[in-house]
Amino acid sequence: xxxxxxxxxxxxxxxxxxxxxxxxxxxxxxxxxxxxxxxxxxxxxxxxxxxxxxxxxxxxxxxxxxxxxxxxxxxxxxxxxxxxxxxxxxxxxxxxxxxxxxxxxxxxxxxxxxxxxxxxxxxxxxxxxxxxxxxxxxxxxxxxxxxxxxxxxxxxxxxxxxxxxxxxxxxxxxxxxxxxxxxxxxxxxxxxxxxxxxxxxxxxxxxxxxxxxxxxxxxxxxxxxxxxxxxxxxxxxxxxxxxxxxxxxxxxxxxxxxxxxxxxxxxxxxxxxxxxxxxxxxxxxxxxxxxxxxxxxxxxxxxxxxxxxxxxxxxxxxxxxxxxxxxxxxxxxxxxxxxxxxxxxxxxxxxxxxxxxxxxxxxxxxxxxxxxxxxxxxxxxxxxxxxxxxxxxxxxxxxxxxxxxxxxxxxxxxxxxxxxxxxxxxxxxxxxxxxxxxxxxxxxxxxx
Ligand code: SF4
Numbered sequence: 001x002x003x004x005x006x007x008x009x010x011x012x013x014x015x016x017x018x019x020x021x022x023x024x025x026x027x028x029x030x031x032x033x034x035x036x037x038x039x040x041x042x043x044x045x046x047x048x049x050x051x052x053x054x055x056x057x058x059x060x061x062x063x064x065x066x067x068x069x070x071x072x073x074x075x076x077x078x079x080x081x082x083x084x085x086x087x088x089x090x091x092x093x094x095x096x097x098x099x100x101x102x103x104x105x106x107x108x109x110x111x112x113x114x115x116x117x118x119x120x121x122x123x124x125x126x127x128x129x130x131x132x133x134x135x136x137x138x139x140x141x142x143x144x145x146x147x148x149x150x151x152x153x154x155x156x157x158x159x160x161x162x163x164x165x166x167x168x169x170x171x172x173x174x175x176x177x178x179x180x181x182x183x184x185x186x187x188x189x190x191x192x193x194x195x196x197x198x199x200x201x202x203x204x205x206x207x208x209x210x211x212x213x214x215x216x217x218x219x220x221x222x223x224x225x226x227x228x229x230x231x232x233x234x235x236x237x238x239x240x241x242x243x244x245x246x247x248x249x250x251x252x253x254x255x256x257x258x259x260x261x262x263x264x265x266x267x268x269x270x271x272x273x274x275x276x277x278x279x280x281x282x283x284x285x286x287x288x289x290x291x292x293x294x295x296x297x298x299x300x301x302x303x304x305x306x307x308x309x310x311x312x313x314x315x316x317x318x319x320x321x322x323x324x325x326x327x328x329x330x331x332x333x334x335x336x337x338x339x340x341x342x343x344x345x346x347x348x349x350x351x352x353x354x355x356x357x358x359x360x361x362x363x364x365x366x367x368x369x370x371x372x373x374x375x376x377x378x379x380x381x382x383x384x385x386x387x388x389x390x391x392x393x394x395x396x397x398x399x400x401x402x403x404x405x406x407x408x409x410x411x412x413x414x415x416x417x418x419x420x421x422x423x424x425x426x427x428x429x430x431x432x433x434x435x436x437x438x439x440x441x442x443x444x445x446x447x448x
Pocket of ligand 1: 065066068069070072073074075077118119120153176
């Protein structure tokens, strides 16, 4: 590796300070833009191989319905579907899961974790939810699953709904709170209001969920420092088991970006990156004062011995993920895949007796090593021996220029055995991770 600059750092730094349109968050590797329709047959081939003995299996089901579209949302969501259409979608999803579950690679395996994501899983009525989960359990057993996680929008959570969610076996309830100020919730297109958060949270607590998480976003439109401090204080007061804090970004397929484009603006109407990082840092400090521990670039946890993020940790370590539903992302036997992103083609493929997979990517051993190192660096610490033992490859040598850059800039402390990100490094880890991509997957980099 040389240290040739492909772009001047000043250009890079300038570009990332103001919030401009684009995705900075690294959720998987290699990047989705490298996944290709011509690799779908590789998923089908994997499914014909025998089930592996030791790889944990997760099951994901995607619910693409929401009451309203948030201005910052980049998911494909539907806000106008009636009960009959929701039922047709669930029927299609269960046909998909049945096809998967019968294949040799998945046959007889039990779920280590289950995840309901969206969209808004809590948009489903209790009868729809019971129908869905009973059918899922018949196809892939949840007996002994370490975690059943469920994303919920506070405004959808009546007492009956919460009771139903608990009864189907959910252990981790994730509330999309985002902010406690009604004006900010409204300006950003959220469907819920602050009164619904408190009501839902307090009733959920009485039902015995093992883990209640709330999501917050730093830097929503119209956010001010005073309001952010108030939001953090209210979150501390609520006292959830864990809090996940994202920094607002504005991907291209959001209504916020459409508005920017129409007005000819380059900079999004949200705080710049340094302000968003400062606000997350303030929140981390306040939660630490209240007894929480910072466990990653986005999370604080009240009791890290008891509260785990099973789905996240298993996926980052290469677990299989049987993923069903429109636009969902899965991973089987080292192959990433994503389903058709629109309900029409998704349902048509299933009606025609085909898998609704749109694109896939076969990873090799080096990419799996890079993937795990990148994703786990978001936890703020990595021990190099772990990778030497698992991949026969030491990050200390493989990523020498990148690691030394982080140490030189004060983003990390580095030894020959491990790396620990500083708070400053942790809060911009997604930006820094792009330098760790293999050269063939980089748009730009400080090092080649
Ligand atoms: S609730 Fe979530 S998935 Fe639904 S529109 Fe808002 S951000 Fe998107």
